[in-house]
Amino acid sequence: MGTDMTNLELPAGTSGDGGGNPLLRVDNIRVEYPSKKWRRAGFVALDGVSLDVQAGETVGIVGESGSGKTTLGRAVLGLAPVTGGSIVYDGREISSMRRSERRSLSDEIQVVFQDPYTSLNPALTVLDILSEPLLMSGTGRAAAEKRVRDLLDQVYLPSDAAQRLPREFSGGQRQRIAIARALCRDPRLIVCDEPVSALDLSNQSRVLDLFIEIQERTGVAYLFVTHDLSVVRYISHRVAVMYKGGIVETGDAAVVTAHPVEAYTRRLLLAAPVPDPQRQAVRRAARKQFDAAQREATRIGA
Amino acid sequence: MSVPPTDGLVVVPSAPVRRRHLMVRLLHDPVAVAALVILALLAAASVLAPVLTSHDPIRSSLFDTLAPMGPDHPLGADGVGRDVWAQLLYGARTSLAAALVAVAVAFAVGIPAGLLGGYYRGKADAILSWASNFMMAVPAIIVLLVVMAAVSQSTYVAMAVLGLIISPSVYRLIRASVVSVREELYVDAARVSGLTDGRIMRRHILPVVQAPSIIQAAQIFGVAISIQAGLAFLGLGSPSETSWGAMLNDAFANIYTAPMLLLWPALAICLTTTSLALLANALRDALGGKKVRQKSSVQRPKTSVRPARGAKSAKPAVRNLGAELLRVDNLKVTYPVDGGTRTVVDGVSLVVERGKVLGLVGESGSGKSQTAFSLLGLLPPEAGMQADGIRFDGDELGGLGRGAMNRFRGKRIAYIPQEPMSNLDPSFTVGSQLVEPVRQHLRISARAAKAKVLSLLERVGITEPGRVFDSYPHQISGGMAQRVLIAGAVSCDPDLLIADEPTTALDVTVQAEILDLIRSLQDERNMGVILVTHDFGVVADICDRVTVMRSGKLVETADVAELFANPQADYTRMLLASTLEDAKPRTALKGPAVGRRDRTA
Numbered sequence: 045m046g047t048d049m050t051n052l053e054l055p056a057g058t059s060g061d062g063g064g065n066p067l068l069r070v071d072n073i074r075v076e077y078p079s080k081k082w083r084r085a086g087f088v089a090l091d092g093v094s095l096d097v098q099a100g101e102t103v104g105i106v107g108e109s110g111s112g113k114t115t116l117g118r119a120v121l122g123l124a125p126v127t128g129g130s131i132v133y134d135g136r137e138i139s140s141m142r143r144s145e146r147r148s149l150s151d152e153i154q155v156v157f158q159d160p161y162t163s164l165n166p167a168l169t170v171l172d173i174l175s176e177p178l179l180m181s182g183t184g185r186a187a188a189e190k191r192v193r194d195l196l197d198q199v200y201l202p203s204d205a206a207q208r209l210p211r212e213f214s215g216g217q218r219q220r221i222a223i224a225r226a227l228c229r230d231p232r233l234i235v236c237d238e239p240v241s242a243l244d245l246s247n248q249s250r251v252l253d254l255f256i257e258i259q260e261r262t263g264v265a266y267l268f269v270t271h272d273l274s275v276v277r278y279i280s281h282r283v284a285v286m287y288k289g290g291i292v293e294t295g296d297a298a299v300v301t302a303h304p305v306e307a308y309t310r311r312l313l314l315a316a317p318v319p320d321p322q323r324q325a326v327r328r329a330a331r332k333q334f335d336a337a338q339r340e341a342t343r344i345g346a
Numbered sequence: 347m348s349v350p351p352t353d354g355l356v357v358v359p360s361a362p363v364r365r366r367h368l369m370v371r372l373l374h375d376p377v378a379v380a381a382l383v384i385l386a387l388l389a390a391a392s393v394l395a396p397v398l399t400s401h402d403p404i405r406s407s408l409f410d411t412l413a414p415m416g417p418d419h420p421l422g423a424d425g426v427g428r429d430v431w432a433q434l435l436y437g438a439r440t441s442l443a444a445a446l447v448a449v450a451v452a453f454a455v456g457i458p459a460g461l462l463g464g465y466y467r468g469k470a471d472a473i474l475s476w477a478s479n480f481m482m483a484v485p486a487i488i489v490l491l492v493v494m495a496a497v498s499q500s501t502y503v504a505m506a507v508l509g510l511i512i513s514p515s516v517y518r519l520i521r522a523s524v525v526s527v528r529e530e531l532y533v534d535a536a537r538v539s540g541l542t543d544g545r546i547m548r549r550h551i552l553p554v555v556q557a558p559s560i561i562q563a564a565q566i567f568g569v570a571i572s573i574q575a576g577l578a579f580l581g582l583g584s585p586s587e588t589s590w591g592a593m594l595n596d597a598f599a600n601i602y603t604a605p606m607l608l609l610w611p612a613l614a615i616c617l618t619t620t621s622l623a624l625l626a627n628a629l630r631d632a633l634g635g636k637k638v639r640q641k642s643s644v645q646r647p648k649t650s651v652r653p654a655r656g657a658k659s660a661k662p663a664v665r666n667l668g669a670e671l672l673r674v675d676n677l678k679v680t681y682p683v684d685g686g687t688r689t690v691v692d693g694v695s696l697v698v699e700r701g702k703v704l705g706l707v708g709e710s711g712s713g714k715s716q717t718a719f720s721l722l723g724l725l726p727p728e729a730g731m732q733a734d735g736i737r738f739d740g741d742e743l744g745g746l747g748r749g750a751m752n753r754f755r756g757k758r759i760a761y762i763p764q765e766p767m768s769n770l771d772p773s774f775t776v777g778s779q780l781v782e783p784v785r786q787h788l789r790i791s792a793r794a795a796k797a798k799v800l801s802l803l804e805r806v807g808i809t810e811p812g813r814v815f816d817s818y819p820h821q822i823s824g825g826m827a828q829r830v831l832i833a834g835a836v837s838c839d840p841d842l843l844i845a846d847e848p849t850t851a852l853d854v855t856v857q858a859e860i861l862d863l864i865r866s867l868q869d870e871r872n873m874g875v876i877l878v879t880h881d882f883g884v885v886a887d888i889c890d891r892v893t894v895m896r897s898g899k900l901v902e903t904a905d906v907a908e909l910f911a912n913p914q915a916d917y918t919r920m921l922l923a924s925t926l927e928d929a930k931p932r933t934a935l936k937g938p939a940v941g942r943r944d945r946t947a
Contacts, residue, residue: 108855146540150538150540163532165550176549177541225539244709245882274929278931280931298933311855317858317861317881317884318883319927322907324886331858
């Protein structure tokens with residue numbers, strides 16, 4: 045798949061729901077944060093990024109810090125300044141929507157953030173946190189409380205959790221609360237920004253299983269941002285690898301995370317340590333060999 | 347497919363919800379109680395003034411001029427024969443009402459402006475900030491004098507103007523709180539949930555602003571009372587109005603004949619403003635959460651080591667590979683909690699050999715970092731530490747004082763932290779931070795130390811050591827900062843290196859390079875290494891032996907190959923099974939999405 049950097053959109057039909065319109069289509073977007081200083085060039089966080097997400101699909105975005113992966117998620121959520129290109133959700137252009145129009149999307153697109161400690165208001169009970177979006181959309185209080193009990197059940201938290209404050213829960217439990225909040229109005233797309241990075245190993249796999257279970261039951265699509273190749277392999281149908289504000293490689297998860305084509309993706313894969321001493325020794329040797337070959341290539345190229 | 351609700355999901359029956367009301371917390375503070383009682387008495391006195399005295403505070407009687415204390419005038423009468431007690435009571439009315447006006451205006455202007463500026467930033471913020479800077483530059487007393495002389499004699503108009511002049515301080519406070527809350531992810535989440543700005547402010551932002559506002563209000567109240575008294579003392583304000591300031595004015599005129607007259611209004615003003623200031627302090631303490639009361643006598647962790655069997659053995663002459671470098675027996679670390687102690691490390695024993703890497707693995711709360719810190723002598727002062735023995739290369743470390751510990755720490759036992767950036771002081775160059783300890787430990791000249799540091803920077807893979815040497819920490823990347831700290835750690839040729847999650851904050855490609863670096867340095871210098879981590883990939887990459895910990899206890903220790911191939915404990919097996927490395931990737935989605943739930947549900 046030797047495509048160039050500017051247009052790496054997968055041809056419709058190679059995967060996804062068989063050629064229909066995608067749920068989300070990001071087309072050649074640019075995100076530029078204005079400079080604080082007058083008449084100084086801004087900071088370009090994303091440039092020429094295109095990708096699409098089908099209904100019920102998980103698209104993993106993997107990259108290192110500064111690659112723009114989080115910005116991509118925030119652009120879809122309307123939390124980053126999109127200065128070029130388009131984001132089309134379900135046939136509607138959403139990147140240039142005003143705040144008031146954007147509000148109508150809140151039962152369609154939801155979010156789970158990385159840090160379960162700052163993404164829940166510490167002063168509100170779990171019931172308040174989960175019922176707020178429901179009450180906003182006009183649900184009655186009794187119906188909202190019933191829905192909250194149902195949601196807590198879906199994320200395997202006891203129903204007495206509703207009366208408690210976020211600080212009484214562990215990191216993994218808080219992330220379940222955040223997932224329940226994202227689910228409360230039956231969204232069709234959830235942007236997940238490193239949702240398991242702050243969790244312990246054993247909680248990490250349980251929370252990922254919960255994400256998959258919910259997707260299989262409700263058909264929600266995920267745009268799943270993470271730095272961890274093994275997480276992205278576990279949860280994604282398709283993967284896009286980002287580097288310095290652009291996408292370098294996309295494709296089916298099994299291919300990209302095991303037999304990548306692009307040099308950067310291979311470097312990423314070889315750098316991730318395997319939890320097995322013998323295989324890690326092999327991978328380490330392969331990485332050293334690869335790095336030496338890369339250096340050789342740049343030396344010849346220069 | 348279902349997720350079994352196992353142990354990690356059970357809500358911990360922790361302490362009951364501690365949402366004690368602010369008032370309850372205040373009532374535990376004797377100073378706050380005293381201040382509240384005084385303020386309540388003042389308020390009551392001003393309301394009940396007609397009951398407490400039969401005198402009219404402004405009716406003067408020439409017969410009573412400077413009358414002494416007596417049954418008719420409990421506190422005497424002033425220079426024009428007005429009853430002092432009645433004036434004090436009615437004066438409290440003026441003072442409190444005037445101060446209330448000032449506070450109300452300051453907040454009515456400051457809070458909306460602060461919310462607007464802090465939440466929307468941009469142009470609104472720029473204009474409001476300019477206006478607030480302008481108002482702060484205006485001399486308040488002169489404005490007040492002009493207003494009272496030219497516009498209105500009314501105390502309340504003057505206090506409203508004062509409120510306006512003080513409002514920038516409220517604006518700044520509110521704006522700063524809003525700016526910091528705005529960055530919180532839960533505000534972003536609320537926006538994504540479709541909440542209107544008004545609702546976000548009411549539900550998520552105003553509660554945060556509440557606490558600092560209450561404190562600020564108490565302070566402004568006190569300031570307003572003293573400024574009002576000052577204005578009245580200068581003779582500004584309506585002559586028919588009783589106030590403490592006007593009383594001072596009259597007392598000042600009679601200071602030689604009846605000095606006692608000064609006492610009563612001065613006392614009233616002092617009591618009120620002092621109470622308000624103390625109340626503001628108490629509020630800050632009560633709202634700031636727990637108050638840390640530390641016994642200053644405890645300077646370092648309470649350490650007790652029972653030196654057992656053959657305390658002083660001869661130092662091994664040859665530093666041979668595989669020789670025992672560090673042996674820890676039955677280490678225990680405790681912290682005081684309400685009415686007892688909590689044990690975070692419980693009976694951990696471990697051995698580090700020269701030239702080998704020991705991995706200390708566990709999830710959060712397993713006590714792995716606490717174990718590492720206790721070996722470095724870096725536990726906080728309130729921690730208690732006990733061990734049957736901590737033997738480092740023939741010396742007993744347990745029970746050493748700070749000075750004695752410094753002989754080992756830095757020089758023979760080095761440390762690599764988790765967050766490289768926060769372990770470099772932003773106000774000094776990288777070079778100066780590295781040279782300092784080298785000079786102190788090795789006692790060499792500044793020149794020699796610099797040369798040594800430059801060669802070390804080159805050794806840890808920094809391509810331009812000279813440039814990095816002269817850089818400030820914010821000018822280098824996280825991976826570079828970790829290399830710098832590693833250079834610092836190995837600068838004095840330590841025998842033991844303790845690394846606490848040294849790669850957790852780094853990108854995976856940088857992590858691989860840093861692990862390579864630690865491995866090659868450890869090999870080259872024959873160091874023993876304790877590597878604290880939660881990542882089994884890192885363990886597989888670099889460790890020779892592994893100790894698995896859980897909730898402060900040791901689960902199992904084994905050679906690395908043995909641990910991965912044949913884990914003994916159930917917990918280790920569970921952890922290894924949780925790694926995602928060998929999980930099957932999901933296949934591409936085929937056909938339309940399944941099981942889409944009806945949206946009307």
